[in-house]
Amino acid sequence: xxxxxxxxxxxxxxxxxxxxxxxxxxxxxxxxVIYTQNDKFCGLLHIMLPSSKxxxxxxxRAKFADTGLVDMIKALEKQGMKRSLMKAKIAGGAKMFQFxxxxxxxxxxDRNVIAVKKILGIIKIPIVAEDCGxxxxxxxxxxxxxKNLTIKCAGQPDKKI
Amino acid sequence: xxxxxxxxxxxxxxxxxxxxxxxHATSALASMLDNSLRMEVPNVKVMSFDxxxxxxxxxxxxxxxxxxxxxxxxxxxxxxxxxxxxxxxxTGHMLHKTHSDDIKDFDYMDKSALKEVGNILMSSYLxxxxxxxxxxxxxxxxxxxxxxxxxxLDYPIIELGKVGDNAIIIDSKFMDNDExxxxxxxxxxxxxxxxxxxxxxGIGC
Numbered sequence: 001x002x003x004x005x006x007x008x009x010x011x012x013x014x015x016x017x018x019x020x021x022x023x024x025x026x027x028x029x030x031x032x033v034i035y036t037q038n039d040k041f042c043g044l045l046h047i048m049l050p051s052s053k054x055x056x057x058x059x060x061r062a063k064f065a066d067t068g069l070v071d072m073i074k075a076l077e078k079q080g081m082k083r084s085l086m087k088a089k090i091a092g093g094a095k096m097f098q099f100x101x102x103x104x105x106x107x108x109x110d111r112n113v114i115a116v117k118k119i120l121g122i123i124k125i126p127i128v129a130e131d132c133g134x135x136x137x138x139x140x141x142x143x144x145x146x147k148n149l150t151i152k153c154a155g156q157p158d159k160k161i
Numbered sequence: 162x163x164x165x166x167x168x169x170x171x172x173x174x175x176x177x178x179x180x181x182x183x184x185h186a187t188s189a190l191a192s193m194l195d196n197s198l199r200m201e202v203p204n205v206k207v208m209s210f211d212x213x214x215x216x217x218x219x220x221x222x223x224x225x226x227x228x229x230x231x232x233x234x235x236x237x238x239x240x241x242x243x244x245x246x247x248x249x250x251x252t253g254h255m256l257h258k259t260h261s262d263d264i265k266d267f268d269y270m271d272k273s274a275l276k277e278v279g280n281i282l283m284s285s286y287l288x289x290x291x292x293x294x295x296x297x298x299x300x301x302x303x304x305x306x307x308x309x310x311x312x313x314l315d316y317p318i319i320e321l322g323k324v325g326d327n328a329i330i331i332d333s334k335f336m337d338n339d340e341x342x343x344x345x346x347x348x349x350x351x352x353x354x355x356x357x358x359x360x361x362x363g364i365g366c
Contacts, residue, residue, distance in 0.1 A: 137315075
């Protein structure tokens with residue numbers, strides 16, 4: 001019997017097929033799934049902020065793109081996943097509230113997406129699919145057997161990336 | 162200051178601010194809705210982020226939320242959030258219309274009406290901080306969002322996440338023709354602002 005593993009806000013978890021892994025209601029947060037073509041297990045991280053270095057209260061490392069990715073990738077490697085074979089799919093980073101007369105300079109959603117791409121670029125993990133930005137929330141579910149990341153949005157049909 | 166360590170004195174202060182704010186808001190809303198409207202004594206709670214979305218039915222429940230930033234001696238943000246079906250009841254009453262169950266059936270008129278309700282509630286709450294403490298607070302124009310609770314709450318949670326892992330919630334239930342409309346006010350101020358409020362009332366940290 002396959003279970004659905006739920007990842008909360010500012011958290012990451014690993015998952016082994018046939019189980020699937022999900023995180024609900026990504027707004028400006030970003031969800032990052034790391035997997036390989038052949039491994040039966042994968043990881044999903046739900047980050048809230050781009051960098052742990054800008055914030056004094058940084059004890060929860062999974063809240064941040066930099067520390068969260070490092071920790072989850074280490075855990076995947078410990079399970080035997082090869083860094084050189086890792087791939088990523090990302091979603092989220094929306095701008096939920098449109099304030100009139102406010103400049104959009106560096107909305108946190110955009111900054112989260114930029115930070116995630118930069119870090120994955122440095123450690124050479126390719127992003128094979130993404131669904132980021134815009135102004136709506138996303139629930140994501142990753143099925144490691146088909147490697148599909150299903151994206152559910154309120155009032156829109158589901159899509160797979 | 163850690164939100165979790167709020168003393169009962171301080172919770173009383175926030176509740177009193179909520180009471181005065183609700184009083185102002187109820188009379189303003191009643192004249193706008195042209196109806197008798199009652200507001201219950203608000204409940205003040207300190208909650209963890211993960212529990213926040215449970216207030217409005219879970220992270221994937223569709224909600225309507227109005228959010229405004231405020232600045233001055235006290236700065237932060239305040240959000241009025243309610244489930245979409247409750248929002249439809251409220252705006253349906255204001256605009257004399259009935260809605261279908263489709264979540265898309267909440268048009269710009271509904272949004273505009275709800276934004277106004279939220280604005281009145283939030284401004285009243287902020288005004289009561291000024292009445293009670295004499296501290297200056299100025300609110301900015303609000304914005305509205307209709308989407309999954311989890312994604313809507315990201316915005317205040319990210320702001321809160323910079324300083325702690327808890328939020329102060331003022332639960333403001335009001336009754337319209339004996340039908341309760343469950344709305345929540347989420348009040349997020351920075352650490353310094355809480356100190357200003359409590360110091361102004363002589364109960365420093």
